[in-house]
Amino acid sequence: MPLCFTFIILRKAFGTIETGAFLEALGYQGVPTQYIKIFRELYSNFTTRISPFCDDITIDVRRRVRQGDTVSPKLFTATLEDVMRRLEWDNMGVRVDGRLLYHLRFADGIVLITPSISQAERMLADFDDACGKIGLHRGRQEEDNEHQPPCPPLQHHGSPCFDLRLGDLGVT
Template sequence: MLRELCDSFTTRISPFYKEVIVNVKRGVRQGDTISPKLFSAALENILRHLEWEDLGVKVDGCFLHHLRFADDIVLITPNIEQAERMLAEFDSACGTNAGRV
């Protein structure tokens, strides 16, 4: 059912005051309430496979390495080297999960 909702839908744009219907071949509709839920579900699966227990900034004895809200993510690091490592690992994990986030 989700595939049917996300596969092949149309959107309307109005460049120069002339309406054009565009076939959207992938992704989810902007503003659709399912969009952040799908993003969060995919992201949760990816983040569970990353070994970031010792990365991030220590807050009350625990490492905080990211914050998420809806379809946004912020990586938290104390230095550029750790940020580069986390981005590389995140990019690799997204590739192994057959998609891009």
């Protein structure tokens, strides 16, 4: 069976999620209302004051999920889980032990698993659309590959295989 793996890295994952998106995701996942109210209070009406040249300036800080905060990975994961649940991919992916498998998630990265490039393109477009609604965006290919050493050509039983990257799909 042919397989197509599409590797996605989310750009500045924690810092781009809209506050309303993670609050809504927590509600859909059964988090008690009192906790959601606490998060809403923590993430709204937040200001800081600076005093350049003895002149106080109050700045409204528009916070999103903060990097370094111990709860940030959980808020990000809950929000991404909500995105994945809303996608209509019931007939997508590959069958493994009778169940459809269409993605694997790792921190701020996702691997889409499909039997064809056309299905991968459709899923990638759906994913981009859903993520864009909550402030998440894929990193550009150059960013994704920036810190990776060049890979040697793939070979299978001594025959060269091609190396397909997102850019080959016309995705930037």
